[in-house]
Amino acid sequence: MAxxxxxxxxxxxxxxxxxxxxxxCEDERVVEVLPVVGYMHRGIEKAAERNPYSHNVFxxxxxxxxxxxxxxxxxxxxxxxxxxxxxxxxxxxxxxIWSELSRIHSHMLWLGLLAxxxxxxxxxxxxxxxxxxxxxxxxxxxxxxxIQSTCTIGGVRCDIDSEMKxxxxxxxxxxxxxxxxxxxxxxxDYTVKARLVGKGVLPKEQAWSLGxxxxxxxxxxxxxxxxxxxxxxxxxxxxxxxVENGCDAYARMMxxxxxxxxxxxxxVKALDRMPDGELAVTARRFPEGEGIxxxxxxxGELVEYxxxxxxxxxxxxxxxxxxxxxxxxxLLMLPGCEVADVPVITLSIDPCIACTER
Amino acid sequence: MPLMSGNLIKNLFAGPVTRPxxxxxxxxxxxxxxxxxxxxxxxTYCGIxxxxxxxxxxQMKEDRESLRINRTYDSFACIYCARCIxxxxxxALKMGVEHLEPTDRKAVMxxxxxx
Numbered sequence: 291m292a293x294x295x296x297x298x299x300x301x302x303x304x305x306x307x308x309x310x311x312x313x314x315c316e317d318e319r320v321v322e323v324l325p326v327v328g329y330m331h332r333g334i335e336k337a338a339e340r341n342p343y344s345h346n347v348f349x350x351x352x353x354x355x356x357x358x359x360x361x362x363x364x365x366x367x368x369x370x371x372x373x374x375x376x377x378x379x380x381x382x383x384x385x386x387i388w389s390e391l392s393r394i395h396s397h398m399l400w401l402g403l404l405a406x407x408x409x410x411x412x413x414x415x416x417x418x419x420x421x422x423x424x425x426x427x428x429x430x431x432x433x434x435x436x437i438q439s440t441c442t443i444g445g446v447r448c449d450i451d452s453e454m455k456x457x458x459x460x461x462x463x464x465x466x467x468x469x470x471x472x473x474x475x476x477x478x479d480y481t482v483k484a485r486l487v488g489k490g491v492l493p494k495e496q497a498w499s500l501g502x503x504x505x506x507x508x509x510x511x512x513x514x515x516x517x518x519x520x521x522x523x524x525x526x527x528x529x530x531x532x533v534e535n536g537c538d539a540y541a542r543m544m545x546x547x548x549x550x551x552x553x554x555x556x557x558v559k560a561l562d563r564m565p566d567g568e569l570a571v572t573a574r575r576f577p578e579g580e581g582i583x584x585x586x587x588x589x590g591e592l593v594e595y596x597x598x599x600x601x602x603x604x605x606x607x608x609x610x611x612x613x614x615x616x617x618x619x620x621l622l623m624l625p626g627c628e629v630a631d632v633p634v635i636t637l638s639i640d641p642c643i644a645c646t647e648r
Numbered sequence: 649m650p651l652m653s654g655n656l657i658k659n660l661f662a663g664p665v666t667r668p669x670x671x672x673x674x675x676x677x678x679x680x681x682x683x684x685x686x687x688x689x690x691x692t693y694c695g696i697x698x699x700x701x702x703x704x705x706x707q708m709k710e711d712r713e714s715l716r717i718n719r720t721y722d723s724f725a726c727i728y729c730a731r732c733i734x735x736x737x738x739x740a741l742k743m744g745v746e747h748l749e750p751t752d753r754k755a756v757m758x759x760x761x762x763x
Contacts, residue, residue: 345702348729416655419665426677433681433743439729447734448679471658475651 291316300329304407304633307643311636315629323624325617331647338607343369343577343598344443346607351437353609354645356399357587359392361609362441364585364594367521369443372577372598379523381445383564386523387458388428388438388446390553390560394465395424396588397546397553400640401476404543407633408485413475420468427461430454445570455561462558469550476547486540490623490635493537502619503612504590505549506639509542511535516586527559539638546588546640576600587612589640611645676745681728683744686721686757690740693717693761697732697741706732711760721757723748 294315300308308329314322334353338346350365351358363385370377377385402417425435431450432438440447450458476482492502497510507514508531515531517524532548534541577598584593590612597606616639623635667674676682698708698719705726709718733741 341702348702348727412652412656416659422665429680430677431679433677433679433730434728437727439681439727447730471655475655479651 293321297326298632298636300326302633304403304637305641306403307641309641309643311624311632313624313629313632318628318630320624320627320629320632323621325621327617327643327647329647330644332644334648335607335609339604342602343604346604347442348439350609351439351441353611353648354587354642355436356396356642357392357589357592357645358437359388359441360585360587360592362439363389363522364583364592365607366441366443367585368581368583368594368596369573369577371583372579372581372596373443373573373575375444375571375573377445378568378571379565380449380567381569382523383560384446384450384569385441386527386560387450387557387564388432388440389522390556391424391428393588394550394553394557395421395428397550398424400546400588400637401472401543401550404634404637405476405482407637408481410481413472416468416472420465420472423461423465423468427458430461431458442570443573445568447570449569450561450564458561459558462554466554469554473547473551476543482543483540485631485634486538486543486638487536488538488540489627489631490539490542490638491537492619492623494535496622497537497619500618500622501615502590503615504587504640505542505545506590506616506619508532509534509545510537516584516591519584521583521585523560526563527556529556539635542638576602577604587645589613589642589645590616609648611642611648613639613642613646616641617646670749676747678745680745680747681730681743682747684721684723684726684728684732685742685744686759687740687742688759688761690738691719691759691761692738692740693719694737696735696737700731700735702729702731703727716760719759719761721759723757724754 295312298311298313299305300310310326312324313320338349347362347365351362353361398417398421402414405413429435432440492510494511497507513531513533517529532545532552534544578600580597582595584591593610595608596604599605620639627635695708698706703725705722707720711718730743733743
């Protein structure tokens with residue numbers, strides 16, 4: 291059988307961002323995949339070395355447009371550990387709330403894109419309609435829909451006060467109602483199952499040995515989540531990771547779907563338990579020495595490393611994003627599948643190329 | 649598909665979620681950071697806002713010939729983080745909640761004060 295090599299991307303209707311996969315096929319079956327990255331490199335790590343360290347919060351937020359708050363949180367916690375300060379308890383709870391709202395809106399966006407990738411347009415629109423409730427909640431509480439700019443070194447910059455709290459509860463209730471209508475469709479619908487069950491299989495051992503993170507790892511049966519480390523207020527919210535054992539695209543979808551439900555509960559729990567107190571403390575020194583931190587993004591574990599020399603600028607900032615760890619697994623999932631399944635399997639790792647290339 | 653039927657029937661009788669923008673606009677949230685309002689009469693041209701702006705959207709330059717300080721604000725470079733408002737000692741800056749209208753040309757705002 292003759293082999294044909296053709297490009298999938300970088301401009302493709304199913305890809306939200308630019309990545310190219312060079313697919314080698316025999317008839318309709320993929321036999322080899324080669325990823326081509328580099329379309330979205332912006333030199334953010336280098337730019338971070340030129341900025342004063344406090345400006346980098348806004349730069350780090352712009353690494354990714356979806357999980358921007360979590361990028362800022364990661365950078366702030368890293369600098370806090372290097373400058374030996376601790377965010378006040380109320381700020382920790384607020385960070386948790388906004389992180390979880392970011393996770394919900396990221397997962398809802400992805401669920402919609404997944405539905406779109408297998409041609410379920412109506413479900414796609416309903417996911418995005420439900421996501422609007424979360425974006426409105428973010429705008430109401432922080433002032434911006436997507437890039438919130440509320441996290442700062444030493445705490446947060448705005449509050450969810452007692453007047454706003456009932457409104458957030460109301461929004462969560464409205465979102466839950468929307469989610470109740472969408473959940474069974476993803477979980478039980480014949481069309482969804484036909485396109486996802488048994489596709490893009492990643493065996494449990496290989497998921498670990500390839501270093502996958504996030505829902506890709508948890509969809510292959512590993513109970514590993516960086517939120518278990520207890521940063522922000524997760525150690526006080528009895529957090530348990532969501533795990534599925536299917537090892538296929540359907541299991542990864544179910545992990546994200548169940549995480550949405552879990553995140554709503556975490557937001558409500560954090561709102562109820564949030565203590566009173568100040569919002570931020572001031573750093574009295576410049577970052578010095580080395581620091582490394584891990585936090586959980588919607589796509590998986592985010593690792594940031596920084597080295598400071600006691601001046602206003604960092605010597606080095608290194609960001610390792612989850613998609614970078616998940617691309618090797620994608621190259622294992624694709625060979626053997628049909629060309630028609632490539633979009634669905636590619637989306638099942640939730641690729642964020644802007645994050646990966648920074 | 650049967651699992652969707654309840655939703656579909658509901659959607660059939662519900663109104664559209666989208667709005668006919670710009671005829672109908674969404675009401676702004678009171679905390680929305682949509683535009684930076686500047687009051688030149690309250691400004692002392694101290695330059696703090698220009699120093700702490702992470703996007704360099706505010707710039708202040710000294711004109712030694714006319715002994716004036718020229719302040720430039722580029723709303724297209726601004727990331728609306730509201731840091732300048734937090735740091736302004738004179739309350740000359742304020743955040744507006746109404747989003748800027750789309751435009752086909754970019755312009756910066758220039759003001760000048762005594763040095």
